Amino acid sequence: MVITLPDGSERTFSAGVTGLAIATSIGKKLAQDALGVTVDGKLCDLDAPITRNAAISIVTFDSPAGKEIFWHSSSHLMAQAIEELFPGAKFGAGPAIEQGFYYDISYPERFKEEDLRSIEAKMLEISARDITITREEMPRLQAVDYFRNTRQDPYKVEILEETLKDVETVSVYHQDGFADLCSGPHLPATGKVKAVLLTNVSSSYWRGDSSRESMQRIYGISFPSDKLLKEHVNRMEEARRRDHRKLGSELGLFMLTPEVGSGLPIWLPKGAIVRNELETFLKAEQRKRGYVPVYTPHIGNIELYKRSGHYPYYSDSQFPPLTYKDETGREEQYLLKPMNCPHHHLIYSSSLRSYRDLPIRLSEFGTVYRHEQSGELNGLVRARGFTQDDSHIYCRPDQLVDEICNAIDLTRFVFNTLGFDDVETRLSLHDPANQAKYGGTAEVWEQAEKDVREAADRMGIKYFVGIGEASFYGPKIDFIVRDAIGRKWQLGTVQVDYVMPERFDLNYIGCDGQKHRPVVIHRAPFGSMERFIGVLIEHTAGNFPLWLAPVQAIVLPIAEDVHEYAQEVRQALFAAGIRTDIDLRSEKIGKKIREAELSKIPCMLVIGKNEQEAGEVSLRRHRKGDEGRIGVNDLIAKLREEIDQRS
């Protein structure tokens, strides 16, 4: 039997050889590190016999597949520890996740912080026992009996009787007295897990259904060595330092206060500069690309949102309507604007449109208010009041794919300028099994999804498909980035809409003299200014590029005798439009530099007698250090160039 290794070399083994045996034949170290094996691309247990010629690859902790096996087994290890410490605990789902694992547990007592520590200790103890983990294939009905009567775990029985009801044979993994229904693969033995950290306990609903019972979910992460765990803990601490909520108040960018209301961010002067720069940047770019600006009010008659269909779909997540009664008793209801689209549609239909006028691209930084659930609020990235860089493009069907491509291009331009290179793109399509969630006919959806796919393909975007992620009026392309602790946030979006033109009876006169329906594209490259800047803060750790920095330069005179010259330098930079502060305190230069560094000011201009005599400054860059002396005019030219290039 011939086994092909990842480097292309071939080796002969007798039939039934295991991954472990192959690893051992290659090297001792590999055999030690081996967690699983892929056989012709399929991930398998290390002790599974290989019965035919195959290409195999030994999986270690270094690979994503290795981590998944490791963490999945760790969740079983945790379950076993909990079962030994807390008899009667019932187990729901316990998968590996991107950063570790969790297990959902039903147990009458609340797990406390101390419990997590004792579970960790028990896990390490079970690891030290180095129990062999074995797989058993079992007919499904036998498994039902086993989990109902032997294991007495109703959740596993439910999975067997519902999710797996059409499956003949299932697999069960055993380690000592503990057993779990699981498709695997798993580690060969518990001893591989050398370091474990249980991070928190929170609640979850059984099967993610808020009408079902609440379970306790314990999150953890584990590693094959203490060293790797320490590195992970350090990374987490670094992430906390980058948290935009922390940096936002340290750097004076924004604030949140219950005196205004939760989820309603206030932009402080420094944060307002960042936001304003971004808005100016996008406005200029949109002007080049044929967008025209509009402004619309912050509230609108509720009938508008009933007509658009937003109100019934989203009434839960809106602030309650304002009711106004005039002296005749006539009542009107207004809604705090939850989205900008209906207003823009009215602008479109305010005059007769010819096919020659299209596409029409209406744009607005529109502030909207949504009553997000309290538990969902999160600094700037999830707020109740936020501003969308919203635009609606009205075009003819034959222009649609081009216009989607243009919108994708603009979004990519924005992301590239701001240095977001790790962006995932999701093609968000509707869920055919849940038709009630959507407006519009099946034909319209089919066309819309075909169009976005075509545009995405033409733009060469690497995307993944998200079924059920579409909005109620159409499919979309979403640009998703991660925050400092790895959580994903949707920023930019491009959405196709055949539904609103119907609801608002939008039309244009075609070359045949007849009325036709335009198509609408909703798009927002930043998405929400708040969320975008929140993620940008974490992405840059508050070290904004020069063009965005709230304070671009600070003049640091060494002693009082050069204060006058220092003021002149500051004025010169100011006159060139460079945001420049000056530190005139009677502190030593070391302290002034330290504080400027901590404030993350990109350029420090150190000035003493030497600089004054030569008409120069000493330029020190944030996190880079002294760059030497430069004439004031040269400095201004250099900084202006960097700012204008947005480099």
Add this chain to the structure above:
RNA sequence: GCUGAUGUAGCUCAGUCGGUAGAGCACUUCCUUGGUAAGGAAGAGGUCAUCGGUUCAAAUCCGAUCAUCAGCUCCA
């Protein structure tokens, strides 16, 4: 909204058994006039999230509310 945790000076945090509030940094003033990440001294700063209860006495114990954090659910 749900489950759990947390809330003390502008910030980071101490505060024992219930006995009336503490540090460092920041801030203000004074001294110091300096060369690339913390010069010195003094001063000021708190209705211990809010409201209610227990108690001779509450930052501390109990309850409610608000807010924040983690996760779940949701996301136009």
